[in-house]
Amino acid sequence: MPQYELRCRECGKSWGNQPRSICDDCFSPLEVSYDYDALRSQVTREQIAQGPPSMWRYSGLLPLPENFQPSLPTGFTPLFRAPRLAEQLGAKNLYIKNDAVCLPTLSFKDRVVAVALAQAREFGFEVVSCSSTGNLANSVAAQAARNGFRSWIFIPADLEPAKIIGTQVFGAKLVRISGSYDQVNRLCSQIADEHQWGFVNVNLRPYYAEGSKTVGFEIAEQLGWRLPDNVVVPMAGGSLITFRSSGDGLLADFDGSKGGQRRNRSAKTGNHRAFAGDRQPCRRPLRD
Numbered sequence: 001m002p003q004y005e006l007r008c009r010e011c012g013k014s015w016g017n018q019p020r021s022i023c024d025d026c027f028s029p030l031e032v033s034y035d036y037d038a039l040r041s042q043v044t045r046e047q048i049a050q051g052p053p054s055m056w057r058y059s060g061l062l063p064l065p066e067n068f069q070p071s072l073p074t075g076f077t078p079l080f081r082a083p084r085l086a087e088q089l090g091a092k093n094l095y096i097k098n099d100a101v102c103l104p105t106l107s108f109k110d111r112v113v114a115v116a117l118a119q120a121r122e123f124g125f126e127v128v129s130c131s132s133t134g135n136l137a138n139s140v141a142a143q144a145a146r147n148g149f150r151s152w153i154f155i156p157a158d159l160e161p162a163k164i165i166g167t168q169v170f171g172a173k174l175v176r177i178s179g180s181y182d183q184v185n186r187l188c189s190q191i192a193d194e195h196q197w198g199f200v201n202v203n204l205r206p207y208y209a210e211g212s213k214t215v216g217f218e219i220a221e222q223l224g225w226r227l228p229d230n231v232v233v234p235m236a237g238g239s240l241i242t243f244r245s246s247g248d249g250l251l252a253d254f255d256g257s258k259g260g261q262r263r264n265r266s267a268k269t270g271n272h273r274a275f276a277g278d279r280q281p282c283r284r285p286l287r288d
């Protein structure tokens with residue numbers, strides 16, 4: 001029996017492990033469910049401490065295929081104290097997690113893509129893909145090149161050229177779509193259904209989302225296995241905020257996490273307190 005599988009967030013139906021993100025019975029999102037009883041007896045802090053200086057030190061807590069061999073030292077980025085900023089903000093202790101040095105493309109997205117591509121290989125995909133407005137495209141293109149996948153990246157037609165130079169460098173096929181980011185996403189869902197392609201943020205999304213939890217694991221370990229009172233995360237596509245539910249009992253929930261968003265970007269809803277306040281979702285969010 002695998003130690004993880006997809007399960008519907010609403011109706012609880014199990015879907016095994018397959019490239020799928022929606023429950024056919026109730027149309028709710030699927031998420032990865034773990035056998036925590038088995039994990040508790042297998043994963044220890046001491047074992048993690050002996051692991052590599054990358055997110056792969058938490059392999060036992062991630063949905064990775066058996067015998068998975070990582071090809072890049074992604075993650076385990078620095079957590080450093082920022083006393084002067086803390087003073088400005090009136091915080092007692094303030095730390096900054098610097099994922100701007102995450103490998104291979106200097107973005108948090110490298111974490112989620114790494115887990116998604118591990119499953120893409122397991123499912124037999126030769127082409128990996130995504131819809132993106134920038135960082136995700138770069139990360140999929142780079143890690144596809146590294147791991148021997150062909151990659152197709154779908155972007156809004158009006159995306160600034162500077163955003164996707166990195167994507168082109170890694171040899172991805174770039175498809176500009178006339179329409180909003182939502183329309184690009186819809187098209188990707190249709191392509192994923194018709195072709196045998198692994199879209200990291202469509203049919204591989206449940207696995208992809210799990211990669212973000214490594215940020216939470218790292219913060220906890222870097223603070224001596226203590227949890228901060230509050231965590232503030234940039235909202236962007238919303239994938240980072242999923243790290244706060246890191247492990248249902250393996251780590252306590254980050255009850256104090258907050259999502260911050262720049263003006264005019266769509267505010268995510270859910271059980272997270274957000275700085276967005278009374279902001280409303282918008283059709284064409286600003287990109288940065």
Ligand SMILES: [Zn+2]
Pocket residue numbers: 008009010011012013023024025026027028
């Ligand atoms: Zn369901």
